[in-house]
Amino acid sequence: MKVLIAVSEAFPFCKTGGLGDVSGALAQVFSRAENTEVVLFLPRYRNVGGGAFSPKAAGGSFLVPVGGRLETATMSRVQWGKVAVYFIENPKYFDRPGMYRSTAGDYDDNDERFVFFSRAVLEGAKFIGFKPDVIHCHDWQTGLIPAYLRTIYRIDSFYAKTASVFTIHNIAYQGMFPRETMVKAGLSWQDFTPEKLEFYGGLNFMKAALVFADLVTTVSPTYASEIQYRPEFGHGLEGVLKARSADMFGILNGIDEEIWDPATDTFLERGYELQNFQRGKAAAKQALQHELGLDENKDLILAGVVSRLDHQKGLDILLNVAPEFLDKVQFVVLGLGDPGLSDALAALAAANPRSVAFRSGFDESLAHRIYGGSDVFVMPSRFEPCGLPQMIAMRYGALPLVTRTGGLKDTVFYNGEPKDSNGFAIDSADDGQFRSVLGHIVSLYGWRENWNMMVRNAMRGDYSWTKSAEAYLKLFSVAAQRRQL
Numbered sequence: 001m002k003v004l005i006a007v008s009e010a011f012p013f014c015k016t017g018g019l020g021d022v023s024g025a026l027a028q029v030f031s032r033a034e035n036t037e038v039v040l041f042l043p044r045y046r047n048v049g050g051g052a053f054s055p056k057a058a059g060g061s062f063l064v065p066v067g068g069r070l071e072t073a074t075m076s077r078v079q080w081g082k083v084a085v086y087f088i089e090n091p092k093y094f095d096r097p098g099m100y101r102s103t104a105g106d107y108d109d110n111d112e113r114f115v116f117f118s119r120a121v122l123e124g125a126k127f128i129g130f131k132p133d134v135i136h137c138h139d140w141q142t143g144l145i146p147a148y149l150r151t152i153y154r155i156d157s158f159y160a161k162t163a164s165v166f167t168i169h170n171i172a173y174q175g176m177f178p179r180e181t182m183v184k185a186g187l188s189w190q191d192f193t194p195e196k197l198e199f200y201g202g203l204n205f206m207k208a209a210l211v212f213a214d215l216v217t218t219v220s221p222t223y224a225s226e227i228q229y230r231p232e233f234g235h236g237l238e239g240v241l242k243a244r245s246a247d248m249f250g251i252l253n254g255i256d257e258e259i260w261d262p263a264t265d266t267f268l269e270r271g272y273e274l275q276n277f278q279r280g281k282a283a284a285k286q287a288l289q290h291e292l293g294l295d296e297n298k299d300l301i302l303a304g305v306v307s308r309l310d311h312q313k314g315l316d317i318l319l320n321v322a323p324e325f326l327d328k329v330q331f332v333v334l335g336l337g338d339p340g341l342s343d344a345l346a347a348l349a350a351a352n353p354r355s356v357a358f359r360s361g362f363d364e365s366l367a368h369r370i371y372g373g374s375d376v377f378v379m380p381s382r383f384e385p386c387g388l389p390q391m392i393a394m395r396y397g398a399l400p401l402v403t404r405t406g407g408l409k410d411t412v413f414y415n416g417e418p419k420d421s422n423g424f425a426i427d428s429a430d431d432g433q434f435r436s437v438l439g440h441i442v443s444l445y446g447w448r449e450n451w452n453m454m455v456r457n458a459m460r461g462d463y464s465w466t467k468s469a470e471a472y473l474k475l476f477s478v479a480a481q482r483r484q485l
Contacts, residue, residue, distance in 0.1 A: 003476060004134070042087050146212040165214060285373040306389055334363060374393070374398040401424045
């Protein structure tokens, strides 16, 4: 099977968040499957290239229709294991300081940038002669590709048997643009109807994919249900999703178990695994306390956070409740985002330097040390399509404290019985529930036998991509077979 992955970011080439981690991992695991050839198409942003990967020009150029005119695209290529990675190049659209936004906010022409990218993926595949059985598209930036396949490219023999599968990583970001974007996209006004492309008077890139893709997936079974049946999660698209319910599937993300392996993690004080985690975690905890200037006390619970600072993540709840527990719990937060949250966390740390540490920004090595040194990993999200940090935390023996939503509900199990639990969970992100479960955690921590039982449950979990990749590839086969009919 020939699979083309079209996405706006993929680690290790370009990344702003979880989308990049997931798409990069999927490209690799798909390529290891028998009889599967994978190509990955990405924009060539300014920061791509150099280091271990230096893309080489693919040779030649091709034309891409945008808004009644033709733009020129070139491509560069790098071989990444078994995956051929192609970068779509056009300096006007992609040679910028940020991938999606500047310090002033989102780029005003993001609609045109990703119209160009979507058309360039389809023209670029023809340019290199790669005829895909399936195009796997991710999030709004590639949402027009399924629409193009069923409209403008419907009579293109090159794509006569190509299916599209669209994955929603976060439905809160939909790619909403004014109706004039229809002209830039080159789509027919006949399709600008509530049943197809029109959405509250504008063009919604994600809706385009949900209407036209052969199959739709999202990143956890619970999130698949939430976005169809709860308006606060569906963000206006729940009706479209319900209409596609028979073609929609929730597949949990996984983590890269080579990168996230406490046994071989060189960022930790000493490696550890399930059989000897107690000594390894104790060493990691003491080293982290020392590094961040916290009291070096093994009897204090160390609660870690590695997160985007955003209302979604529920960290305002931690700010409200944490001061009540500073005699029993230390808090370590690494994150970047909302200035209000950042300032409040910095103030809490400044007032309590032996109990709270806050580091603004992202530091890969410190993130590893927080996972290794934490007893508890705090993630009280208001919504969470899948979440990777709770899986990483469990692999490192840090018990996650989560809200029962999305992928958190699908991965963290807590019923009050340590033998059946691998973390802690509250039903909704509110101060009272968070305070209550934190009190329970403080009590349980003294019962080290029960605590360690839960740590073992967490570390035994299978958080790899293997099962997820098998599920995706089965769906690709279903989608491709439908196109053969």
